[in-house]
Amino acid sequence: MEESLEVLEQLYKKVLLGAALEHDNQDYVCYLHPEWPDQGGPTASPSACSDTPGARGKCQPPSTPSCPTSGAAVGLKSRAWETTLLQLTVVQVMVTRTLSVETTFHAKERYREIIKILLQSSDFDSKLTRMFQSSDKLLCHMAAKCLALLLYFRLKEKITLSSSWIAFCQKHLSEYSENEEVLYCLHTLTAVVKEILKGTGSQKTEILKQFLTPLDATLEAFYNSLFSQHFKNLQDPSKMVNSLIHFLELLELLMASRLHLESPFPCQRVFFLKAPCVLHVVAWPVQAFVKRKVVVFIKKCLLCKVGEDLCRGSVAASVPPDEHLDGDLLALAEAVLQAVDLGLLKTLSVCGRPSCFAGGDVQPGCECLPGPDHGILRAASLLIIKSLEIKFQNCASAKEMKVDLQRFMSELLAFLKPHLEPSVWAQHPCEWLSRVFIEQDDDMLEAAKASMGIFLKLSREYEAAESPTQEELWHRHTHENGYNPHCIFLFLLKNIGFDSTVLLDFLISSETCFLEYFVRYLKLLLKDWDTFLTICKDFDVMDSNESMSICGFMSSPGQGQSSNQTEFSLLAALGGHGNAHARDSWAAGAAPEPRNQVVVFPETHAAPQASRLSSQQASQSLVDYDSSDDSEVESTDLCVANSKQTSSQQEAMKKTQDTVGTSGDEKELSLELPSRPVFPKESNIPFSVAGDIAPDDTVSEAGISYRTVKCFEELQGAIYRLQKKNLFPYNPTALLKLLKQIEAICNKSMNAL
Known part of the structure; x- marks a missing residue:
């Protein structure tokens, strides 16, 4: 048995290096036939060689004592166990080397011949499956791995x-x-x-x-x-x-x-x-x-x-x-x-234990706040919203879709409500999506895309009705059930601080469906621009009330509660019909915001703008963004030399700051926003929004609509600059065209005033 271990160790070292073998194949085959240690037999038996086709009995098993003592029996069984594990390991490495392209042709052929001889044995697979009955878990695991590789070898070799x-x-x-x-x-x-x-x-x-x-x-x-x-x-x-x-x-x-x-x-x-x-x-x-x-x-x-x-491999073109x-x-x-x-x-x-590094428990004395299992919340939310999207794609009845959507979304929101902050329901049901998926970008964008699909499917049905009343009920329905695409996108932008570099990162990355979702939303935005501006006004009112509440402007708890439940003025802006229904739905007794009232925020409300600037400065300190022209040329040459897409993506992210971080327009986002008009009058800013200008030309702080289109402007410039230097990983022409159309509709809205 000692001789068997020595031969197997030498064979293992050679196979591990992919080296050629000197001896005859049969010499190695005899040492690779495993024996189940629980049977108490020697590692290499005469039957193992005799069952192998072409064997000549060249290897002889080492002699064992006929009446071993108790200690000797334990030692013999231990060595047999080690020998069997080494045999299984050698077979696995040999199969791996045979399938590897790095192994030399001569060595690979020798390994292939040895494995084929092993597989010709009538009981080789049976020996491995019998090991599954062993009480030794390591032996069972190694036997399963070895058997799996041998099965795959059979398939590859068409055996x-x-x-x-x-x-x-x-x-x-x-x-x-x-x-x-x-x-x-x-x-x-x-x-x-x-x-x-x-x-x-x-x-x-x-x-x-x-x-x-x-x-x-x-x-x-x-x-x-x-x-x-x-x-x-x-x-x-x-x-x-x-x-x-x-x-x-x-x-x-x-x-x-x-x-x-x-x-x-x-x-x-x-x-x-x-x-x-x-x-x-x-x-x-x-x-x-x-x-x-x-x-x-x-x-x-x-x-x-x-x-x-x-x-990760490509699918054959011949497969339909x-x-x-x-x-x-x-x-x-x-x-x-x-x-x-x-x-x-x-x-x-939903309420699970807090996750810890390496799966350990929380140590005594450590403070750990209990919380829900967000993985379950995200998965359950996606189950419902994706199932609704799939069902609606195959459903032709608008009435049935509306009933199903209202029933299942109310079920989902009721399920999520105990685990989310109360402010989500006090202000806007559409905020649920960004709150649930804030820690998981790919799931968040999948949910946003699914809600977009639901909206587009239902909107076509309501557009076919051509009834103003239906239109008003339709918009009310999208808010009450938390799937209005404009609200969902605006909450997404708020969560990322209106940072265009984050959107650029989503566009470059292949780990999310953001490109598909973003293109579909931009197309919707072109058709539904007026509704977008109206919703932005409501967001501004909501942010104003939040800011005043934080600063202590609310005089009483009752007044604060009423302000936090400010009515959305969407229906009034669309025509004024059905406003009583919206009032009952959103906030009973809340007074609507006058259309001509100018909202002037406290100075502390400029913190989000300052936060965006500080986030860009922080990102610039973490990554060395060089804005000099010479460094851009050198980086471009380096990227062209490297044909890998991942390298292009890294270079693209490094170039983003040239467009976003070093623009001279950043000075407009200073903390003196209350004294600045909503719309910049400089001619070098293509994007502008007419919806925030008050009728009496009174100045106000830049609202969410301005920040949104400003983000689009920065994104458009960054994409164009990267495309010009061949640093963008795909052709963004169609995306740039949509952004230019958004720019045009912004300018048209401003000129119409």
């Missing part, structure tokens, strides 16, 4: 999957059982699909078909069996939880692999078509993290982001679009909404 492995899967996955073999079988299947998706070759379609064809019916049967279990009747619920977590990971990878197939297998569609089975898990008496994993998993499916970290995907997403969306009707949100555990 038929062994019948013993297929029979093992069918035995343990035909129906759910509490055996440990189920977990390791799922773990092995998951590892194989991961390897397939990580591959860069064009064989993914063929490999997936070869792998899923014999296992398709088995996996579908396991899905039905697992989620039909009665949780309370299980002997060991922890095993059920482990199986559930492993199977959800496998399901996610199976659905992600649909991109590479012409027609998906039933096991890749079973979740969409039978989603209520998984949604029932949320009602099980299981730990909160299990429910969280289920909800996040469903969210990924609705957003089509399953397995996004593993599917998945014709079943839209129908599957619709089925999932309807299942989610039905579950919400049945009380899904009431079963979610």
Whole structure:
């Protein structure tokens, strides 16, 4: 046995370096046949060599004592355990080296021949699956990893999957059982699909078909069996939880692999078509993290982001679009909404323990404020709003859409209300989105895009009605249910301090859907400019009341409460009809702001402007933004030399300050804003807003509409400058065209006065 360990150690060092092997292949094969240590046998047995095709008995197992003492038996078993682990490790490294492009051709061929000889053994896979019965978790884990790599090697080399492995899967996955073999079988299947998706070759379609064809019916049967279990009747619920977590990971990878197939297998569609089975898990008496994993998993499916970290390779052009995907997403969306009707949100555990670094508990004596699980809040919110968007895309009845939207959004807002600040409902329901998703940019933009899709779908129906009364009710409906796109976008801008560099970062990054959302909003803004200006006025009133309340101008709690619930003047601005209904809805008894009244903010309200300046100065101190022309030329040459897109994005961010941070217009944002007109009269500022000029030409502080279009101006200049130097990662011509149109409509509004 000592000789076996020495040979394996030398082989491991050579394979790890990708070095060529000197001895005959059979000499190595005999030492790589593992023996299950619990059986007590030697590591390399005569049967291992005799079962190997072409073996000549060149390796002889070391002799063992016939009647070992107790201490010697323990030592022998320990060495056998070490030898088996080393054998599994060597096989894994050898397969990895065979699949690597960095391995030399001669060494790779030798490794491939050795692995093929191992796989020709009639019981090699069976030996690995028998290790799953061991009480040693490390041995089981290593056996599963080794088996997964060998299965992937078979697929890559177009070797038929062994019948013993297929029979093992069918035995343990035909129906759910509490055996440990189920977990390791799922773990092995998951590892194989991961390897397939990580591959860069064009064989993914063929490999997936070869792998899923014999296992398709088995996996579908396991899905039905697992989620039909009665949780309370299980002997060991922890095993059920482990199986559930492993199977959800496998399901996610199976659905992600649909991109590479012409027609998906039933096991890749079973979740969409039978989603209520998984949604029932949320009602099980299981730990909160299990429910969280289920909800996040469903969210990924609705957003089509399953397995996004593993599917980086391009999809073959020959593979047509998945014709079943839209129908599957619709089925999932309807299942989610039905579950919400049945009380899904009431079963979610929102109040969780505070998260700590490395998953540890809070140490005694440390202050930690309790709070809700924002991950659950975000996931649940996206479940509802994305499901509504998907359903409305396939719904033709405006009345049905309106009823569904009002019912489910009221359910969602009631679910969120206890976990958000009361001011969200005291001022504007549309603020819920920015408050819930403030810590997660990608989810926030997905939710904003979904709400935009809902708005556009419903607006087309209301536009077809061509009724002023319907128009007023429509605008009231968008605010009451928290999905008005102008409000959502303005709250987003307020959260980022109207900093155009943040918008530029979103546009350059490929991690969010901001480009698609921003383009759709700009198109809407061009059509709905007057409504945008009216909403901006209401935001200014709301900010004014907040500022005066903070500064102590409110004389009594009752007066403060009335001011905080200031009525939105949207309906009055649109024509004055239906204002009583809006008053009842938004703030009973609140007096509307006069149209000709000039709002003059206290000096302390200029803090947001100063905050934006300080944030830019802080960012400039963190990153060395050089605005000299010479450095720009040098950076441009460096970026052209580097063809990687990531480098272009980094250079683009470094150039942003040239347009945004060093502009001479920044002096207009000084703290003396109350004495400055709303609209700058300098000719070098293209953007201007007419909506903030008071009829009596009285000056007031720059409102939110001015800050918005000023942000657009800075963004437009930054994009143009980066495009001119070939630093923008894609062609922004269409986006610049939209921004120029916004500029034109601003100037037109000003000239009309």
